[in-house]
Amino acid sequence: MTKKEWPLWEVFIRSKQGLNHKHVGSLRAADEVMAIENARDVYTRRSEGVSIWVVESKNIFASDPSDADALFEPANSKVYRHPTFYDVPDGIEHM
Amino acid sequence: MKELDITELERKFQEKIDNEIRIEPNDWMPDAYRKTLIRQISQHAHSEVVGMLPEGNWITRAPNLRRKAVLLAKVQDEAGHGLYLYSAVETLGADREETIDDLHTGKAKYSSIFNYPTLTWADMGAIGWLVDGAAIMNQVPLCRCSYGPYARAMVRVCKEESFHQRQGFEIMTKLAQGTPEQKAMAQDALNRFWWPALMMFGPNDADSPHTAQSMKWKIKRHTNDELRQQFVDITVPQAEMIGLTVPDPDLKWNAETGHYEFGEINWDEFWQVVSGNGPCNKDRVDARRKAKEDGSWVREAANAYAEKRKARKAS
Numbered sequence A: 001m002t003k004k005e006w007p008l009w010e011v012f013i014r015s016k017q018g019l020n021h022k023h024v025g026s027l028r029a030a031d032e033v034m035a036i037e038n039a040r041d042v043y044t045r046r047s048e049g050v051s052i053w054v055v056e057s058k059n060i061f062a063s064d065p066s067d068a069d070a071l072f073e074p075a076n077s078k079v080y081r082h083p084t085f086y087d088v089p090d091g092i093e094h095m
Numbered sequence B: 001m002k003e004l005d006i007t008e009l010e011r012k013f014q015e016k017i018d019n020e021i022r023i024e025p026n027d028w029m030p031d032a033y034r035k036t037l038i039r040q041i042s043q044h045a046h047s048e049v050v051g052m053l054p055e056g057n058w059i060t061r062a063p064n065l066r067r068k069a070v071l072l073a074k075v076q077d078e079a080g081h082g083l084y085l086y087s088a089v090e091t092l093g094a095d096r097e098e099t100i101d102d103l104h105t106g107k108a109k110y111s112s113i114f115n116y117p118t119l120t121w122a123d124m125g126a127i128g129w130l131v132d133g134a135a136i137m138n139q140v141p142l143c144r145c146s147y148g149p150y151a152r153a154m155v156r157v158c159k160e161e162s163f164h165q166r167q168g169f170e171i172m173t174k175l176a177q178g179t180p181e182q183k184a185m186a187q188d189a190l191n192r193f194w195w196p197a198l199m200m201f202g203p204n205d206a207d208s209p210h211t212a213q214s215m216k217w218k219i220k221r222h223t224n225d226e227l228r229q230q231f232v233d234i235t236v237p238q239a240e241m242i243g244l245t246v247p248d249p250d251l252k253w254n255a256e257t258g259h260y261e262f263g264e265i266n267w268d269e270f271w272q273v274v275s276g277n278g279p280c281n282k283d284r285v286d287a288r289r290k291a292k293e294d295g296s297w298v299r300e301a302a303n304a305y306a307e308k309r310k311a312r313k314a315s
């Protein structure tokens, strides 16, 4: 008897046209066709979606949580990237 | 040096928890936190899956097509709940197949309520109303659990649960308003499921040594006794409303505390059922084991077919 488990897939659902696909969870399936069928049964039983993406989990590369400071901290000091940083004189409109 | 590192990591971890920052799969976490979650989430997953058996027992004998469609949809939801939870366990590094085998060897537990038999159609009402009702009471606070994947799974589960309880209460209401025989059947189901439902919240706080740590880690937000009290307070008036009697001679309203007082739970029975001596423990685990064995050729065939398709695509 083989002990080979079906691979793990991450599931992304577009809840309606015009919105992006969003990660909803994962499941196991033998291949991408079955992954989509299973995702439909598990994640869209109440009209939660109009489109499904599945990606085999082993193909996802994630940033390391311990790098979070180095990666994301520098953005905090660059307040000039936000419009609220700038003074707009009274009376100026449409800006 | 290494010791110091761990102390510092643990301090930072607890600080995140205290600040309501969720823990995600790749974040550092204490081994004991990981182990506690693996145990709790896998037990929860097993409960969803084993929980399909007592209700599955009545799908082919539902009294009409509407009831059958509803019960089928409910049981299908429970399969989905099991899947969300097994996926959450996997994010902690547990192997899915081993997790499931732990259920089959008796190493892992599941909610003791599912070791009671479903003798009549009214039991479908009692289970939806009381068992799913108690499950909701447990699961709503878990939506704010400190571990992200568990909390997110619980949000999905809770959205689906509310129909489970309503369909059960509807069955009970209809039977309670029916012929004397139907009403008696509803009362009998309540009599049999009331106390096991109260046991679903687990031992009294004084006998629940892990509660304090789980609450510190914000895995748990309320103690067993708090949740049980909340369940009694909400459910007793519902029973009265449909003319059924909660089978507890000691039950009485305390106007001062604003809570119901209720009788002593038979903890001997609880521990007997937990340790494998309930009416259906053996049937339940046998059924799960058989399902896995009977399905193994399907899983192998699907693998073989996937390989074949891949090879065909490549050529």
Ligand SMILES: [Fe+2]
Residues within 6 Å of the ligand: B048, B077, B078, B081, B135, B157, B161
């Ligand atoms: Fe459930």
Ligand SMILES: [Fe+2]
Residues within 6 Å of the ligand: B078, B132, B135, B161, B164
């Ligand atoms: Fe349910």
